[in-house]
Amino acid sequence: MKPREDRDEFKARVREWAGRLNVTVRAVYIRPMRHKWASCSTAGTLSFNEELIGLDGEIGDYVIVHELLHLVVPNQGKLWRSLMPAHLGDYAAVEGRLADAAQMQAR
Secondary structure, three states, X not given: OOXXXXXXXXXXXXXXXXXXXXXXXXXXXXXXXOOOOEXXXXXXXXXXXXXXXXXXXHHHHHHHHHHHHHOOOOOOOHHHHHHHHHHHOOXXXXXXXXXXXXXXXXX
């Protein structure tokens, strides 16, 4: 997939995934984040690290789905871990690519 090039496209993808997952998103922010890729509140506010914009779309989708599922399942227990592959397939491979991207950006 091509890298995400702008914030509007990324936000549209968040809303698209929210529709697929049938979750309510109240607000989406893209901002600098020093120590994480994203966060969500129980009220449906999601914040994404602006560095996701330049990464491969599959990585962005992984982070989007990861956070949106937390609106349904607040932890990363068995249920959450069963939902990730149901929506993303081999999410562990993408998770590894995200870790590689984090190491590259830390340099």
